[in-house]
Amino acid sequence: MSFPPPENIRYQLLHRTVSAIIEAKRFRTKKAAMVVHTFSPTNEWFENYQALFGLKNGVDQAKTVALFSDINFHFACDPDNDLKSYLLFLLK
Numbered sequence: 185m186s187f188p189p190p191e192n193i194r195y196q197l198l199h200r201t202v203s204a205i206i207e208a209k210r211f212r213t214k215k216a217a218m219v220v221h222t223f224s225p226t227n228e229w230f231e232n233y234q235a236l237f238g239l240k241n242g243v244d245q246a247k248t249v250a251l252f253s254d255i256n257f258h259f260a261c262d263p264d265n266d267l268k269s270y271l272l273f274l275l276k
Contacts, residue, residue: 190235197236201259208255216251217258233261 189198200218208216220233234240237259239247246260 192232193236194229194232197232201236201257205251205253205255205257209253214254215256215258219259220261222261227261230261 197220200220204216204218208214222228222230237247237249246258248256248258251257
């Protein structure tokens, strides 16, 4: 990502992503996760989430990337606020 970040990337997404990674390092774990809950019935602002991670995936799909810091970072956008499916994904 370039600096400064593109204007379509909301600071809340950056903050929560970096916080998850910092906490994973603090607890010496190899996994970090960030789930975005959207309360918009039309998935408004989903393109901000896609832009942050360079994604082409749909709203209801979880993804995992290996970071340079040796942490597997899991992220998802949860339009239905059904955390169960994402928690099961993360526990694999």
